[in-house]
Amino acid sequence: MPVDETLSRFSDWSYNTATLIYVLAMVFFAVEQAFGRAGRLRAERTAARKHELVGASAGGAVDATARTPAPISTPAGSAEPPLSPSARRSTSRAARFGRMGVSLTVLGALLHLAALVLRGLATSRVPWGNMYEYVMAVCLIAVVTWLVVLRKYPSVRHLSAFVLLPVVILLFVGGTMLYATAAPVQPALQSYWLIVHVAAAIVSSGMFLVPGVASVLYLMRDSHESNSSRFAKLAGHLPGRDLLDRLSYRTTVLAFPIYTFGVVCGAIWAEAAWGRFWGWDPKETVAFVAWVVYAAYLHARATAGWRGRPAAWINVTGFALIVFNLFFINLVTTGLHSYAGVG
């Protein structure tokens, strides 16, 4: 299986370009996040104040903006409250930035996909045989997951920069520290289970990135709500906790069975390759721990007193473990999983 150098060079080129495009998209989203919500924020504040006034029938001065008609039933996070003309203008300008950001992200994802496919063609195998390729694939899934989320919840578009940030960091680390030249994989990795097991791990890890980010945002928003001086600049621009929580839950619930499937496939492969299906190899162990943590997340969301903040913390911990498993266990400890191909 000779390696096609030309294809491999094209793959590297696509990878670098995709990373740059994501950075550019982040700038666009950041513009939307920073300016687009100004108008919306004002309206939200107004609506909140109005709500208070009605709810508690408290008296007091009502300023001019409070006279904007309050939204008639706003399903959480979806419909935008009506805005004043100037706010609407600034919002629509920002929204244009946001839409351009999405187009750029799609373009980046296509190049990203090309980078992965070209790697596969260059080496005549599935393109997830070392850490560089693995990180590349995980990031692609994260971006695609986010694009799917955007279709379902268009109102969170301005958060895209927060999702692209870890993706860009991972891609940068991947492209510099983890980069490995295209090469065939060793005999232990030549198995159908490589395709299935690693693919499931990639898909679920990539998907978990999205709830991980949403939960961090949830925690910022939550801490802002209990003390408005905290994350004052940022959290005011974030959507409500409900939406962030729902988004985390819906994505986790899809990723968790895939992750479970990946762990089970890993065990089946280990039985064929290493002589036992489970041996508490460091990588297996951390995968197990992360699995238990995500199971705890699902339980926490069904347990009184654990919903909300504790659940969000658990979700963040889960994703931290996934990242830890990828970097620490591959690079620092040695185990049977040391196929990273780094250095």
Place this chain on the structure above:
Amino acid sequence: MSSETRTNQESRGYRATPARRAFAFVRNTWRGLTSMRTALILLFLLALAAMPGAMLPQRSLNEPKVREYIAEHGWWGELLDTLGFFAVYGSVWFSAIYLLLMISLVGCLAPRSVEYVRSMRAKPVLTPRNLSRLPHHASSTVTSDADDVLATARKRFKGWRTTERDEGDGVRSISAEKGYLRETGNLLFHFAMLGLIISFAIGKMVVYEGQVIVHADGSEFCNSGIYAYDSFNPGLRVDGTELTPFCVRVNDFKPTYTELGQPIQYRADIEYSSGADLASNTWRPYQLEVNEPLRTAGDRVYLLGHGFAPVFTVTFPNGEKRTQATQWRPADQTTLLSDGATKFDPPGITDSATRRDNQLAVTGLFAPTPVFNGKILSSAGPKLTDPTVAVDIMRGDLGIDSGYGQSIFAIDQSMVEKGALERVARENLRVGESITLDDGTTISFDGVQRWVSLQVSHDPTQLWVLGFAVAMLVGLALSLLVKRRRVWIRVAPAAGAEGGGRTVIEVGGLARTDQAGYGDEFDEIAADLLNQDTRSP
């Protein structure tokens, strides 16, 4: 909850006899243990307790590293050792956590199963009085009559569990419910997990695993007892007397490499005989590869590694020859530079003291593709291109009779230090070259053989574990992806002057689990039921 019951009981003049107190204690412990909050905390403890096993070296994986760690960390290492941190998954505290979790699980599952059976038999709940209070609601007034509307509704609710009720005054309603598979899946998942844990625990009792090196020259290995292995790890209930009998013969070993010496494939050409074949001495061929273990007689045979055994012939002064091929061990896994010691006893000497003074050992390095750095031998790659050894010939007392076991890969250095064993030559040899010692003994390097290291594994429970794991997956997917939801429809004759034969339809919906994603489905159902054209807001 428990404190609340206690106050109730006290207020009724409850007398706490010791028996009652003991009973209350047991009951409260049980309740506490099986609450969701406890389950959550236990899950965290389990996650936390499993972590040190990934961070610290573990006996079961790498014993030498554990010893090194303890030596390096002094009292801290010893403390960790005493507390079981180098064998986490067999430690008391780890077992305690998962045992508690299992109890909690059983305690949780028992009442839920009862509840489950009851709810499976129950009819969907009554239609709420006021449907407009529900999270999803729609209504309209249509010209078709109530019977037609209900007939459409019945058709629409195919596959749902429904009941119809006549509420009087011409008002009729249907309750429909769907998504019972969610609870089924959830119970399946938890029961399967229980099964998996139990199978896993039984497995730890009855497994065994043994490693053995076999020369790839038609040599045989038989699974007849622990003594046949180089190392053997039995489960808690295995004493090695009842191993499944089978034999393996290794005829050849062929590695394939890229030009750069990166391995592409390892394949051992073997034959095996098991079960009835043993009696008839029938051997079946098999190609043993890294991801393709031999599965026979309920056991598995794996190809773990491979290496070289240089062949040396010693011609003693009296003309007698001895040829030996002892396995040397790879010191570097990528280049297969190997080290070892091939040991010879002089022939024809009956006096044990004299014999001991004239034992020989050929020790040093072996390189399949040699490169020299000055006179220092090392290997450029694993391919067998120009096998070369760099050896010291040692003569004297090898210490084999001392009563202590010694490594087959090395000589006993203490004999060298004592002066009982002396180096008499040092040379680099290619195949066909030889060394002649001062007493006329010649030692020739004749070639090289390959050996493979095999692992035999026995675990009769692993198919059970697999079955439960698959059941868990199915249960999990059902429990997370199926949505439990209810829809009600109520029809009533329109009232008032303009009512004349028209029908008021009201539809309400409720998702019993996470709301998201239900709205769309409800809207579709509502649209179907309400005949959109005449729909009024």
